[in-house]
Amino acid sequence: MKKLINEREQFVSDMLSGLKYSDPKIEIIEGSVVVRKHRKESGVALVSGGGSGHEPAHAGYVAEGMLDAAVCGEVFTSPTPDKVLDAIKHVDNGDGVLLIVKNYAGDVMNFDMAKEMAEAAGHKVETVVVSDDISIENPEMRRGVAGTVLVHKYAGYLSDKKQSLPQIKGEVEKMMTSLFSIGMALHPCMVPTTGEYGFDLGDDEMEIGIGIHGEKGIYRQKAETVDKITDRLLNELFKYNDNKNLILMINGMGATPLSELYIVTKNVIEAMEDKGIRVTKLFVGDYMTALDMQGFSLTVLSHDDHIVSALNAPTESTHF
Amino acid sequence: MKKLINEREQFVSDMLSGLKYSDPKIEIIEGSVVVRKHRKESGVALVSGGGSGHEPAHAGYVAEGMLDAAVCGEVFTSPTPDKVLDAIKHVDNGDGVLLIVKNYAGDVMNFDMAKEMAEAAGHKVETVVVSDDISIENPEMRRGVAGTVLVHKYAGYLSDKKQSLPQIKGEVEKMMTSLFSIGMALHPCMVPTTGEYGFDLGDDEMEIGIGIHGEKGIYRQKAETVDKITDRLLNELFKYNDNKNLILMINGMGATPLSELYIVTKNVIEAMEDKGIRVTKLFVGDYMTALDMQGFSLTVLSHDDHIVSALNAPTESTHF
Numbered sequence: 055m056k057k058l059i060n061e062r063e064q065f066v067s068d069m070l071s072g073l074k075y076s077d078p079k080i081e082i083i084e085g086s087v088v089v090r091k092h093r094k095e096s097g098v099a100l101v102s103g104g105g106s107g108h109e110p111a112h113a114g115y116v117a118e119g120m121l122d123a124a125v126c127g128e129v130f131t132s133p134t135p136d137k138v139l140d141a142i143k144h145v146d147n148g149d150g151v152l153l154i155v156k157n158y159a160g161d162v163m164n165f166d167m168a169k170e171m172a173e174a175a176g177h178k179v180e181t182v183v184v185s186d187d188i189s190i191e192n193p194e195m196r197r198g199v200a201g202t203v204l205v206h207k208y209a210g211y212l213s214d215k216k217q218s219l220p221q222i223k224g225e226v227e228k229m230m231t232s233l234f235s236i237g238m239a240l241h242p243c244m245v246p247t248t249g250e251y252g253f254d255l256g257d258d259e260m261e262i263g264i265g266i267h268g269e270k271g272i273y274r275q276k277a278e279t280v281d282k283i284t285d286r287l288l289n290e291l292f293k294y295n296d297n298k299n300l301i302l303m304i305n306g307m308g309a310t311p312l313s314e315l316y317i318v319t320k321n322v323i324e325a326m327e328d329k330g331i332r333v334t335k336l337f338v339g340d341y342m343t344a345l346d347m348q349g350f351s352l353t354v355l356s357h358d359d360h361i362v363s364a365l366n367a368p369t370e371s372t373h374f
Numbered sequence: 375m376k377k378l379i380n381e382r383e384q385f386v387s388d389m390l391s392g393l394k395y396s397d398p399k400i401e402i403i404e405g406s407v408v409v410r411k412h413r414k415e416s417g418v419a420l421v422s423g424g425g426s427g428h429e430p431a432h433a434g435y436v437a438e439g440m441l442d443a444a445v446c447g448e449v450f451t452s453p454t455p456d457k458v459l460d461a462i463k464h465v466d467n468g469d470g471v472l473l474i475v476k477n478y479a480g481d482v483m484n485f486d487m488a489k490e491m492a493e494a495a496g497h498k499v500e501t502v503v504v505s506d507d508i509s510i511e512n513p514e515m516r517r518g519v520a521g522t523v524l525v526h527k528y529a530g531y532l533s534d535k536k537q538s539l540p541q542i543k544g545e546v547e548k549m550m551t552s553l554f555s556i557g558m559a560l561h562p563c564m565v566p567t568t569g570e571y572g573f574d575l576g577d578d579e580m581e582i583g584i585g586i587h588g589e590k591g592i593y594r595q596k597a598e599t600v601d602k603i604t605d606r607l608l609n610e611l612f613k614y615n616d617n618k619n620l621i622l623m624i625n626g627m628g629a630t631p632l633s634e635l636y637i638v639t640k641n642v643i644e645a646m647e648d649k650g651i652r653v654t655k656l657f658v659g660d661y662m663t664a665l666d667m668q669g670f671s672l673t674v675l676s677h678d679d680h681i682v683s684a685l686n687a688p689t690e691s692t693h694f
Binding site: 056057058059060061065068069070071072073075076106107109110114240241257258260277279280281283308309310311312313314315316317318319320321323333336338340343345346348349350 | 376377378379380381385388389390391392393395396426427429430434560561577578580597599600601603628629630631632633634635636637638639640641643653656658660663665666668669670
């Protein structure tokens with residue numbers, strides 16, 4: 055295994071130390087909970103998190119205009135309920151706390167346990183579960199992937215506008231009804247703690263419908279030119295969202311060079327234009343990664359003026 | 375070769391099309407010259423560029439506060455003089471044009487030819503040549519690498535402050551006397567036009583002192599933990615710059631996950647602290663890449679209050 059690391063066991067703690075040096079506006083409490091140095095004095099506080107390995111998600115979005123805390127588990131491993139509880143206690147200013155959780159059994163269970171403990175201690179807490187990954191057909195099993203970052207931003211905006219906890223939960227849940235993603239990989243990621251790849255791919259193969267934890271896709275295929283790949287992914291997405299005005303995120307999986315993401319962008323935008331679809335807001339970059347996976351995901355969301363304003367509103371996160 | 379591309383020959387043109395969709399504030403003239411849609415009405419215009427494959431450099435820095443134009447050659451291939459001339463003619467508002475050129479024979483020659491042609495047409499043009507890569511001992515042969523991006527930003531600031539062409543050239547040349555970089559790779563990059571790697575590395579090897587065009591390094595070594603790697607690079611840099619207050623850039627080579635860049639950051643900062651060196655301004659991210667190379671470079675620059683103000687000044691580039 056060749057990686058820029060020291061001891062495997064230090065991966066997350068070393069990574070968080072480096073993050074802290076690079077962003078003087080955050081601090082780390084309880085070893086693995088990233089919070090803003092200047093706590094919000096009013097407004098619903100937003101807590102997200104999950105396993106590490108998705109950088110800049112989620113810690114890179116702890117910033118004015120987005121999250122108040124990110125609870126960082128070990129690589130691809132849910133954080134424990136006590137850490138989530140630490141986050142809730144730290145950020146709650148009395149206006150309540152919204153937990154933004156990606157739909158994985160471990161995350162949902164641990165954030166739920168933390169919610170119960172926090173409620174017992176007198177905190178108002180609500181949860182939204184993001185499940186935008188259409189590569190899983192059963193809606194209840196759908197995983198939360200890159201669309202989660204748009205949820206962070208929208209909820210951050212609503213909180214800054216002083217919407218109440220139930221209002222924000224309601225708005226976000228409405229938004230999520232049109233939020234769908236699908237991803238692909240040319241190369242799997244290697245998990246640093248094991249030195250193993252999540253799956254193996256031949257030199258001429260690609261994987262469609264991958265997850266962000268090294269999970270295999272829904273099918274494997276001979277590698278194709280990018281125009282064919284983007285058509286495959288778009289055809290799946292259009293089964294779920296046939297809106298003619300879309301917000302679009304083109305997300306690198308961690309080791310995809312920006313040049314190739316731009317080539318993807320060209321093909322996606324032109325394929326959409328051919329179908330009469332207008333992209334009203336476009337994001338291109340690494341937002342929700344899977345360590346050093348090579349590939350990308352597409353996320354679509356139905357256009358809404360209010361949501362676009364929210365996504366365009368300033369944030370101090372340098373990653374959004 | 376597995377890459378997210380269509381025809382190899384379309385790599386740069388597809389990439390630029392995608393860039394244009396992602397940044398509504400730029401436009402592309404003459405096929406490969408990226409310029410701001412709203413031209414600067416006064417102030418020295420800044421033109422950079424070179425071979426493609428270093429994204430976001432240089433086109434991603436065409437924005438208010440940084441460059442006025444980036445001339446994009448084919449992958450790792452200098453743009454032709456006529457394209458550089460097109461850029462000069464487009465951006466010159468009468469206050470003159472500064473060419474920011476990385477020190478490669480082809481770039482220096484082609485930008486020089488363009489300068490002569492532009493001068494013959496009545497434009498005031500000056501050149502600064504960036505040669506920050508200490509992995510080449512002979513100063514005249516030193517290559518321009520990630521430090522070039524700091525030059526873009528500093529010159530952009532000086533231009534916005536309405537400094538004259540000779541003033542900016544003088545300030546930038548003074549700054550460059552303390553600007554040094556060195557890089558390493560765990561994995562070479564594959565050039566899309568040839569499908570070949572620039573060099574081959576064993577499963578347990580790393581390369582120290584690599585260039586940004588797939589050039590081999592100055593030596594090869596068994597892969598090590600990141601603390602040892604950063605010590606190696608810092609020891610080289612400190613031979614050239616022993617200032618106790620440094621501006622520092624930790625630059626990913628294109629396929630290095632952010633998590634690993636943060637681990638590098640932790641080790642570099644702590645090694646510097648041990649030597650009594652204070653980092654007064656820190657950059658972590660992909661600034662000057664080599665396609666899908668895995669690795670990183672370190673750039674140091676002596677602290678100067680004025681330069682730090684310049685680097686902190688706003689820019690509309692989302693990549694700085």
